[in-house]
Amino acid sequence: MKDQINVTRSSMPEFEEFMAEIKELWDTHWLTNMGVKHKEFAKCLRNYLNVEMVTLLANGHLALECAIAAFDLQGEVITTPFTFASTTHAIVRNGLDPVFCDINEDDYTIDVEKIESLITEKTCAIVPVHLYGNVCDVETIEKIAKKYKLRVIYDAAHAFGVTVNNIGIGNFGDASTFSFHATKVFNTIEGGAVTYNNEQLKKTLYFLKNFGITGPESVEFIGGNAKMNEFQAAMGICNLRHIDAEIARRQQVVYRYKENLDNVKGIKLVKPQFGVKSNYAYFPIVFCGKVNLRDCVFDELELNNIIPRKYFYPLTTDYECYTNRFNSNLTPVAKNIADRVLTLPLYADLELKEVDRICGIIEKLL
Numbered sequence: 288m289k290d291q292i293n294v295t296r297s298s299m300p301e302f303e304e305f306m307a308e309i310k311e312l313w314d315t316h317w318l319t320n321m322g323v324k325h326k327e328f329a330k331c332l333r334n335y336l337n338v339e340m341v342t343l344l345a346n347g348h349l350a351l352e353c354a355i356a357a358f359d360l361q362g363e364v365i366t367t368p369f370t371f372a373s374t375t376h377a378i379v380r381n382g383l384d385p386v387f388c389d390i391n392e393d394d395y396t397i398d399v400e401k402i403e404s405l406i407t408e409k410t411c412a413i414v415p416v417h418l419y420g421n422v423c424d425v426e427t428i429e430k431i432a433k434k435y436k437l438r439v440i441y442d443a444a445h446a447f448g449v450t451v452n453n454i455g456i457g458n459f460g461d462a463s464t465f466s467f468h469a470t471k472v473f474n475t476i477e478g479g480a481v482t483y484n485n486e487q488l489k490k491t492l493y494f495l496k497n498f499g500i501t502g503p504e505s506v507e508f509i510g511g512n513a514k515m516n517e518f519q520a521a522m523g524i525c526n527l528r529h530i531d532a533e534i535a536r537r538q539q540v541v542y543r544y545k546e547n548l549d550n551v552k553g554i555k556l557v558k559p560q561f562g563v564k565s566n567y568a569y570f571p572i573v574f575c576g577k578v579n580l581r582d583c584v585f586d587e588l589e590l591n592n593i594i595p596r597k598y599f600y601p602l603t604t605d606y607e608c609y610t611n612r613f614n615s616n617l618t619p620v621a622k623n624i625a626d627r628v629l630t631l632p633l634y635a636d637l638e639l640k641e642v643d644r645i646c647g648i649i650e651k652l653l
């Protein structure tokens with residue numbers, strides 16, 4: 288029996304490289320609370336992402352939750368339902384009301400044409416998602432935000448290393464949040480970061496992630512605990528050394544998928560975006576024909592020990608925990624894509640002959 292092929296496989300440095308990186312921790316016994324590895328990783332990351340400021344956090348969800356909390360918002364937040372649970376949950380867990388905007392048919396990010404009609408007196412922010420690493424229309428979003436005085440916090444969990452006209456993706460909006468979860472393009476096992484350019488935000492995020500402690504005997508804010516530890520930071524330092532090579536190998540896999548599937552009738556692929564350097568984070572395909580085709584392909588791949596994912600189905604508005612609260616019929620494009628999308632296996636060491644095999648199975652069913 289062939290080994291199972293999953294939608295992703297975590298990137299890891301050589302065992303010896305990681306051991307060498309954490310050896311120091313046995314000398315210092317300093318395991319967390321912003322130690323040497325944390326400082327070094329923050330510096331490397333700031334360089335790599337080409338941003339002014341970065342705050343490291345325990346995971347991507349807490350990065351988003353803290354970034355939203357830092358702006359002390361009230362009321363309604365415009366966002367999309369075609370995303371991972373984290374985006375919607377982070378808004379709701381901050382006591383805010385998400386208002387769902389539909390997505391566009393080209394890259395599945397927020398449809399900027401539809402944002403303004405959703406703005407009310409209560410709107411305080413927009414939380415768009417650079418979904419699959421596709422870049423939102425950052426210029427139009429900035430114009431709208433300026434016009435209505437709204438905060439913009441980008442969920443950039445998928446967009447590590449992406450650039451737009453050579454500008455790092457973490458430079459847009461009031462803040463951008465990244466996930467370094469094991470399944471993402473770049474990982475620190477679990478981990479996350481917020482990027483921004485704002486001295487006050489730096490302080491607020493620090494208090495939010497470390498109990499609001501402002502001195503040895505003073506606690507001025509009601510913060511939580513969202514600190515990245517030294518082992519996570521060490522993993523980040525190691526993985527960052529190899530990230531460009533990893534992305535280059537992902538690119539090869541994506542090119543092979545495209546060679547196979549570009550002209551196949553009944554499948555829609557995401558078009559490359561102009562001026563955008565991609566990180567090849569995901570390879571979503573959308574089936575245009577009968578609605579159950581996606582599920583047939585999923586089942587057939589599974590029989591062959593290939594496990595794709597229906598990212599992102601269901602819409603967050605259709606989750607059990609939000610029953611009777613939101614209405615997914617108000618975002619018909621998102622609903623349609625969620626019913627038809629399949630995200631194929633993609634990771635740096637996925638063999639090209641396996642890509643051909645996966646595509647062969649799909650083409651046969653079509």
Ligand SMILES: *Cc1c(COP(=O)(O)O)cnc(C)c1O
Nearest residue numbers: 346347348371373444466467468
């Ligand atoms: C993974 C992810 C997150 C959360 O990141 P974690 O590191 O898993 O907490 C947030 N938003 C999106 C879109 C994600 O895919």
